[in-house]
Each structure stands twice: as C-alpha cells, then as structure tokens.
Amino acid sequence: MKKTIKKPSFSSHNCIACWKCVEACPRQAIRKVSFLWHKHAVFTYHNCIGCNLCVKTCPKGCFKRQE
Ligand code: SF4
Numbered sequence: 745m746k747k748t749i750k751k752p753s754f755s756s757h758n759c760i761a762c763w764k765c766v767e768a769c770p771r772q773a774i775r776k777v778s779f780l781w782h783k784h785a786v787f788t789y790h791n792c793i794g795c796n797l798c799v800k801t802c803p804k805g806c807f808k809r810q811e
C-alpha cells in the first residue's frame with residue numbers, strides 16, 4: 745500500500761511572526777512575509793514532508809495536524 749504524506753493545514757490568522765516554525769522546518773517549507781505592518785508565516789505546501797514539527801512548535805496553533 746502506498747504511504748501518503750499527511751501535510752499539516754495552515755492558517756496565518758493567529759500568527760504573531762515569531763518565526764519558530766521557520767526555524768523548526770527541516771525543508772524550508774515555511775517562508776516569512778515581513779513588511780513593517782504586515783508579518784506572517786507562509787506555508788509552501790510543495791516542499792513539506794509532513795514531519796509536523798511546525799505543529800509542535802507554533803505557540804499559536806497556526807498549523808494543524810491532518811488526521
Ligand atoms: S510538517 Fe515538517 S516539513 Fe512540513 S512545513 Fe511543518 S516542519 Fe516543515
């Protein structure tokens with residue numbers, strides 16, 4: 745049976761731009777949008793390997809594990 749990777753879902757709604765997820769991600773799948781009044785993480789789904797480190801790292805629950 746083929747193993748499917750479950751990538752987390754992401755919402756930037758509660759993001760406080762702490763960049764913990766960016767530092768935690770082993771695949772550089774999370775980028776920063778960093779303007780003076782407009783800062784949040786951006787999830788680039790394509791590079792993600794579904795390790796869920798971002799889910800564990802984000803203090804605001806922006807990443808959710810997909811069951
Ligand atoms: S699940 Fe892993 S690879 Fe995917 S965005 Fe989160 S930390 Fe990066």
Ligand code: SF4
Nearest residue numbers: 759760762763765802
């Ligand atoms: S860890 Fe969470 S709050 Fe911090 S930058 Fe990433 S998504 Fe935003």
